Amino acid sequence: MSQKVSLSELKDQELEERVIHIDRVKKTVKGGDLISFRALVAVGNKEGVVGVATGKARATPDAIAKGFDKAKKNLWRVPLDGVTIPHQIQRRVGGAIVLMKPASRGTGVIAGGAVRAVVELAGILDILSKCLGSNTAVNNAAAAFECLKGLVDAQRVAELRGRTVEEILGEAEPSLDDDAYGETVGVGSDEDED
Numbered sequence: 001m002s003q004k005v006s007l008s009e010l011k012d013q014e015l016e017e018r019v020i021h022i023d024r025v026k027k028t029v030k031g032g033d034l035i036s037f038r039a040l041v042a043v044g045n046k047e048g049v050v051g052v053a054t055g056k057a058r059a060t061p062d063a064i065a066k067g068f069d070k071a072k073k074n075l076w077r078v079p080l081d082g083v084t085i086p087h088q089i090q091r092r093v094g095g096a097i098v099l100m101k102p103a104s105r106g107t108g109v110i111a112g113g114a115v116r117a118v119v120e121l122a123g124i125l126d127i128l129s130k131c132l133g134s135n136t137a138v139n140n141a142a143a144a145f146e147c148l149k150g151l152v153d154a155q156r157v158a159e160l161r162g163r164t165v166e167e168i169l170g171e172a173e174p175s176l177d178d179d180a181y182g183e184t185v186g187v188g189s190d191e192d193e194d
Helices: 060-072 113-122 137-149 154-161 165-169
Strands: 003-005 016-029 032-044 049-057 075-077 089-093 096-102 127-133
Touching: 016 060, 016 113, 016 137, 032 060, 032 113, 032 137, 049 060, 049 113, 049 137, 075 137, 089 137, 096 137, 113 127, 113 137, 127 137, 154 165
Parallel strands: none
Antiparallel strands: 003 075, 016 032, 032 049, 049 075, 089 096, 096 127
């Protein structure tokens, strides 16, 4: 299950920072127009830790710096299944709906815009995703971040269900008990030809 991570836990790990989108916002007041900037940013270590935030200020560099500070305080560890996600997930933020599916090795990141940035900073190399509904970068990034926060690894699901990881993943062979299924008859045996 995803869990919140503090910056001090990462110690010497370098966080990569990425500006996803910058908006120029205008507010009309009695004395004229106030222009400010909103920066959507993401940070991650490409090893399963990612954070997303927005920063607002009167100047673009200040908005970006504020965004990075907020994103570093909002870091989450994402459970990964190798280089993809453990299961399909869909989340909605505002009018934006983001659908994410695990992909086989070598598929690459099939994602657009804001979702691609968030997924790459989390360290996911193979994923299929689709943005449904609104195409707003802020809401799509937030929905992608909620998807990653909602992921649960197979071990946690096995604990909750009281089963083994192999049973959850479908890798365990069901035990064929002779009492439950009757006598086992071999194919092509001479004894059955009467």
